[in-house]
Amino acid sequence: MGASGWDYLVPFHGSAAETLARLRADVLAAGDYYWPDSRDRPKPLTEDELWADEAVRESMTHSILDIFEVGTGDPAERKAFGRTFEVTDAECERMLGTTRPTADDLARLEPDPLEALDPLLTNRGVGRHLIIHADGEPDQIFFFGCSGD
Structure with a gap:
């Protein structure tokens, strides 16, 4: 089948870990994932x-x-598998021109934000996330990655 890129833009719920947990529960409940046969x-x-x-x-x-x-450290390390890592300030500045991106900043990556952010992905099975701000506060998280065989 090959690997698949995926991305989700979801409301921020207190922390990246809590937001990830809610997103995972929603995706499982919706059945929005690959299921063999x-x-x-x-x-x-x-x-x-x-x-x-x-x-x-x-x-x-x-x-x-x-x-x-949610992982900490280097997303290129072997132990990064199964974790998501926040886009660093340096990466964010380089890709979006700011360290506190807004929905408008993310929209500038259209038509395919995943393609634009692909250089930040290190390995299959490792995700990244970008906290999107509104009025200076976390408002949404954009999770993105690539996984599969």
């Missing part, structure tokens, strides 16, 4: 059921469900 069997209702499937463990979900936690 989906015509032959229903999608799981829980993450335990999802990750119990050997095909999913091998090919991943091609979604934010492949990202389990």
Whole structure:
């Protein structure tokens, strides 16, 4: 199948970790992920059921469900797998011209923000996130990455 790029722009909920947890729950509930042989069997209702499937463990979900936690440090390190890393101030300044991007700044990356931010991705199964501000405060988070076999 190959790897798949994915991105989500969601409301900020107190922290990147809390926002990630809510997004993962929403994606699982919506069934918005790769599920092998989906015509032959229903999608799981829980993450335990999802990750119990050997095909999913091998090919991943091609979604934010492949990202389990917020990481710190270098997203290029081997231990980065399954984590999302905040875009650094230096990366943000280079890509968007600011360290506190707004929705308008993100919109300038259209028609494909994922393509524009692709140079920030290091490996499959590693995500990145960009906190979007409104009136100087965190308002949304843009999660993006690439995962799958």
